[in-house]
Amino acid sequence: MKILSLKQVNLSLNGRKILQNLSMDFWKGRVHAVVGPNGAGKSTLAATVMGLEGYRKVRGEILFEGESITNMGIEERAKRGITLAWQEPARFEGLTVETFIRASAREKSDAEIQRVLQVVGLNPDEYRNRAVDRTLSGGERKKIELASILAMRPKLVLLDEPDSGIDVASLENIFEAIRVLRKDGTTVVLITHSLAVLAQAEHAFLICDGTLIEEGPMEQIRPYFEDKCIPCNHKNIPEIEGEEHGDE
Amino acid sequence: MEMSELLKELNMDEALRDPDTAHLVIERNRVVSSHWVQGLEVKTEEIENGVEVSVRVREGTVITKPVHFCFGVTHKRALQRIVMHVHVERGAKIAVLSHCMFPKAEDITHVMEADITLDEGASYVYREKHIHSPDGGIEVYPRATITLGKRARFATEFELIQGRVGKIDIDYAVTCGEESTMEMMTKISGRGDDDIKIRETGYLVGERARGVLTSRVAVREHATAEVYSKLVATAPYARGHVDCHEIVQDQGVATAVPVVEVKHPKAHVTHEAAIGSVDTKQLETLMARGLSEEEAVEFIIQGLLS
Ligand SMILES: Nc1ncnc2c1ncn2[C@@H]1O[C@H](COP(=O)(O)OP(=O)(O)OP(=O)(O)O)[C@@H](O)[C@H]1O
Ligand SMILES: [Mg+2]
Numbered sequence: 001m002k003i004l005s006l007k008q009v010n011l012s013l014n015g016r017k018i019l020q021n022l023s024m025d026f027w028k029g030r031v032h033a034v035v036g037p038n039g040a041g042k043s044t045l046a047a048t049v050m051g052l053e054g055y056r057k058v059r060g061e062i063l064f065e066g067e068s069i070t071n072m073g074i075e076e077r078a079k080r081g082i083t084l085a086w087q088e089p090a091r092f093e094g095l096t097v098e099t100f101i102r103a104s105a106r107e108k109s110d111a112e113i114q115r116v117l118q119v120v121g122l123n124p125d126e127y128r129n130r131a132v133d134r135t136l137s138g139g140e141r142k143k144i145e146l147a148s149i150l151a152m153r154p155k156l157v158l159l160d161e162p163d164s165g166i167d168v169a170s171l172e173n174i175f176e177a178i179r180v181l182r183k184d185g186t187t188v189v190l191i192t193h194s195l196a197v198l199a200q201a202e203h204a205f206l207i208c209d210g211t212l213i214e215e216g217p218m219e220q221i222r223p224y225f226e227d228k229c230i231p232c233n234h235k236n237i238p239e240i241e242g243e244e245h246g247d248e
Numbered sequence: 249m250e251m252s253e254l255l256k257e258l259n260m261d262e263a264l265r266d267p268d269t270a271h272l273v274i275e276r277n278r279v280v281s282s283h284w285v286q287g288l289e290v291k292t293e294e295i296e297n298g299v300e301v302s303v304r305v306r307e308g309t310v311i312t313k314p315v316h317f318c319f320g321v322t323h324k325r326a327l328q329r330i331v332m333h334v335h336v337e338r339g340a341k342i343a344v345l346s347h348c349m350f351p352k353a354e355d356i357t358h359v360m361e362a363d364i365t366l367d368e369g370a371s372y373v374y375r376e377k378h379i380h381s382p383d384g385g386i387e388v389y390p391r392a393t394i395t396l397g398k399r400a401r402f403a404t405e406f407e408l409i410q411g412r413v414g415k416i417d418i419d420y421a422v423t424c425g426e427e428s429t430m431e432m433m434t435k436i437s438g439r440g441d442d443d444i445k446i447r448e449t450g451y452l453v454g455e456r457a458r459g460v461l462t463s464r465v466a467v468r469e470h471a472t473a474e475v476y477s478k479l480v481a482t483a484p485y486a487r488g489h490v491d492c493h494e495i496v497q498d499q500g501v502a503t504a505v506p507v508v509e510v511k512h513p514k515a516h517v518t519h520e521a522a523i524g525s526v527d528t529k530q531l532e533t534l535m536a537r538g539l540s541e542e543e544a545v546e547f548i549i550q551g552l553l554s
Contacts, residue, residue, distance in 0.1 A: 074535040
């Protein structure tokens with residue numbers, strides 16, 4: 001069953017076409033991957049699905065569980081079960097790890113906070129009272145972000161480069177989190193540059209220059225990583241949108 | 249409401265019963281209760297509209313449990329003036345937790361005039377927490393002149409996040425001697441027509457003196473805040489930092505004027521100021537977890553002021 005569908009989605013930022021005629025279907029309970037070179041539009045796609053500020057003037061349609069969410073704000077989308085883990089997570093001065101996770105948690109018990117921290121490989125006793133600020137490393141911050149998502153128990157999560165800044169040993173914790181999400185029935189969208197992360201997915205999309213180049217089972221997209229970028233009409237300089245399109 | 253009820257609400261009655269914990273409770277111009285421990289000498293004198301307090305911590309005395317001060321007015325209208333002299337002698341250490349409570353304020357002025365001297369190697373940690381009425385009706389004027397001797401350590405935290413600010417005008421000046429350290433942190437949350445002024449100055453006059461001025465202010469509705477933080481370094485290897493963060497919501501107005509002045513080529517002072525609405529990424533992160541915009545803003549402000 002489809003949970004999320006993009007239908008002919010176009011998005012321009014500062015007069016530049018970033019997403020072009022993207023049509024994609026994501027299936028309930030599956031793990032998907034989105035791959036493509038730097039600047040392909042992967043993070044933009046995630047921001048557009050989440051409805052972040054500046055990413056809402058979309059042409060085309062986004063459907064979630066059959067309902068159009070194209071004109072909805074972040075809050076409404078989150079309430080429907082969509083969430084996003086940023087490529088570079090935000091830092092919060094003065095907020096403890098515990099308060100931060102509790103704010104997102106569906107079940108706000110201590111046991112739940114302990115559970116999600118353990119899944120991402122952080123010792124709850126050591127981390128619970130630390131601040132989610134610049135005293136945490138980038139990798140620790142990403143794990144806490146993931147822990148808060150586990151506690152939220154979303155229907156669909158977009159994980160933007162969940163492995164960036166994560167050491168080899170900790171990668172297993174990230175994979176464990178993905179398995180836990182999947183077991184919960186959460187639909188996962190992994191944005192990645194890593195073959196190991198791609199290997200976690202069942203279905204993958206290759207995008208380039210804001211356009212969908214190919215999609216299919218993970219194995220079909222894998223050669224992209226083996227230095228065989230599938231030939232595409234990649235224009236390094238995205239075209240400047242003409243006035244006649246009327247959206248800026 | 250009686251002072252005793254207030255103290256109970258703050259869970260302070262236990263501290264006030266402990267023979268090892270020193271305390272001083274002043275209601276308007278009356279010393280309601282006091283208790284001292286060895287090495288801590290305190291004289292109090294009732295003056296017009298207030299109390300003059302002289303605190304002396306004898307050389308080498310280390311007071312292990314924080315001393316509790318409580319200044320309050322339980323009436324609706326009053327002027328309260330506290331004149332405070334503090335002398336922490338060589339090598340002595342003291343921490344003070346000060347509660348300033350004006351829960352029924354309609355027209356109250358609270359003035360604090362303090363002069364504080366720390367001798368060589370002395371340490372003074374002072375936390376002041378204000379609890380005001382929900383409707384403002386109060387003006388608070390904390391004034392302090394502080395002198396730090398060699399290797400002395402002075403740390404303060406001023407917190408006014410419960411009840412309405414009314415009007416507050418803080419003016420602190422610290423002169424830091426050789427190898428001394430000074431850390432001042434102010435946290436204030438304003439709403440309605442609250443009027444916040446913070447003036448903090450640090451003079452790093454001794455070699456290797458260190459000073460940090462930190463302020464965290466939130467202004468909502470029509471509140472205004474002006475933060476003037478100044479650090480002047482005149483000695484070699486003096487190090488200073490000014491860090492001001494103000495969140496503005498609704499029709500609030502915030503100003504930050506950090507001034508850093510370096511008068512010695514081997515001194516170094518830095519500053520950072522962030523003023524504006526809450527950070528978009530923080531806001532969107534919380535909203536993406538299902539919080540409403542209002543809940544998310546409140547959450548971020550709570551964190552900033554925590
Ligand atoms: N606000 C903006 N205005 C104009 N161009 C933008 C804006 N934001 C992003 N872009 C451009 O959109 C393109 C896609 O960016 P995006 O961040 O989505 O790429 P990505 O696929 O996530 O890349 P990476 O792998 O490096 O994370 C890039 O060319 C980028 O420069
Ligand atoms: Mg990206």
